[in-house]
Amino acid sequence: MGVNYNIDQYLGAYIAAAQKAICNLTAEANTAAKYDKPCKSYDERIQEGLFLKFCLENIDCFADNEKNKIISKANRFAQNCGFCTVSQSEINAFAETDLGVKLGNKFELDADVKAFVDAASIKDSSQIKALSDLVKSLKDENLWSKFHVIYPFVGDDLAAKSYNLKDAAKHTINWGSGAIYDSKGVDFDGSLNSYGDTNMNFHDLGYTTIQDLHVSFYTPDDRDTAVRCAVWGAVDDISAASDRITMVFDSAALGGYYFVDFWADNDSASRLSVGAGTDPGDKGFYIVSTSSASDLRIIKDKSIKASFTSARDIDPTPDLDLYIGTINWDDTINSSVPSTRKMGFFTAGTNLTNTEANKFSDIVMVYINALSRA
Numbered sequence: 001m002g003v004n005y006n007i008d009q010y011l012g013a014y015i016a017a018a019q020k021a022i023c024n025l026t027a028e029a030n031t032a033a034k035y036d037k038p039c040k041s042y043d044e045r046i047q048e049g050l051f052l053k054f055c056l057e058n059i060d061c062f063a064d065n066e067k068n069k070i071i072s073k074a075n076r077f078a079q080n081c082g083f084c085t086v087s088q089s090e091i092n093a094f095a096e097t098d099l100g101v102k103l104g105n106k107f108e109l110d111a112d113v114k115a116f117v118d119a120a121s122i123k124d125s126s127q128i129k130a131l132s133d134l135v136k137s138l139k140d141e142n143l144w145s146k147f148h149v150i151y152p153f154v155g156d157d158l159a160a161k162s163y164n165l166k167d168a169a170k171h172t173i174n175w176g177s178g179a180i181y182d183s184k185g186v187d188f189d190g191s192l193n194s195y196g197d198t199n200m201n202f203h204d205l206g207y208t209t210i211q212d213l214h215v216s217f218y219t220p221d222d223r224d225t226a227v228r229c230a231v232w233g234a235v236d237d238i239s240a241a242s243d244r245i246t247m248v249f250d251s252a253a254l255g256g257y258y259f260v261d262f263w264a265d266n267d268s269a270s271r272l273s274v275g276a277g278t279d280p281g282d283k284g285f286y287i288v289s290t291s292s293a294s295d296l297r298i299i300k301d302k303s304i305k306a307s308f309t310s311a312r313d314i315d316p317t318p319d320l321d322l323y324i325g326t327i328n329w330d331d332t333i334n335s336s337v338p339s340t341r342k343m344g345f346f347t348a349g350t351n352l353t354n355t356e357a358n359k360f361s362d363i364v365m366v367y368i369n370a371l372s373r374a
Helices: 006-034 040-057 064-079 088-095 098-108 111-120 125-140 354-370
Strands: 149-150 177-182 186-187 213-219 231-237 244-247 258-263 271-273 282-292 297-302 302-309 345-349
Touching: 006 040, 006 064, 006 088, 006 098, 006 149, 040 064, 040 098, 088 098, 098 111, 098 125, 111 125, 125 354, 213 231, 213 244, 258 282, 258 297, 271 297, 271 302, 282 354, 297 354, 345 354
Parallel strands: none
Antiparallel strands: 149 345, 177 186, 213 282, 213 345, 231 244, 244 258, 258 271, 282 297, 297 302
């Protein structure tokens, strides 16, 4: 059936019925009491208003047809109590208050967005709208199921930026002391502790081989070729077989490449690299995706920068948490790879076809631009 009212009409009904009308009735009741007039009718109407206020404040508990009835009844109640009208400017101002944001979330937020917003205590209306648009677009394009984690990096502090939009109760990031809050996401100071532990382990998710997976991220700053940095990764059994899921940007002194290792058993010949002549590795949205042992692609801003079609050794999968801002080396950190690059968005999940990757890139860039992170 659907709800016949939009968010402004809902907030307008709340202001008119739950605030203005009840205040009017209370004032009239007080005036009547001064002259010893009967107040029973006022009491009954005030109680009706308080009940409607309760229903409006818990609108998310009702089915769509019930929401329609509640808002309609609230409007009639407000009209019968002195024609309590509400201007658009009043609605706009109320929508920016803590209560207005809370009610707006109850009325129209997708359940996954609401869970994230509640967990991360997001109050900024522009961030909430950007999140809502992001999730709606992913679901409309049938991409939502492709993700294990989505880190949109929004909120008032690093703690808020640790939550996973795909499931706010899982894979919350533990930040090292070198991770820094930034208006465009998260920054890293290049120290040994400049990392985030995603608490997501591909092996624990059921991966026995390094295939049918992707990792993506958006960085809003250009590359510093004077330093080597790893943007994410996990390396298991580094001293021997070496199973890897990593991405590294080498310094100019080391050749200036950026490369991906998605291989097992020290199959270093399967490294996929992008030279500076092909792409400088500056700001943009990067996707690394693999569907099988003979498919590995690096995609930046909808352009395939490198691909590997020979068979890779992909068994086993590293049995370690994936770190961002550095590489998890057997549950330690290698001092040669901490990052100094900002990160404005990050995901990991199953393989994305080229068509899916392009759709996903468009959706992410709408989100990035909405938050002025480009």
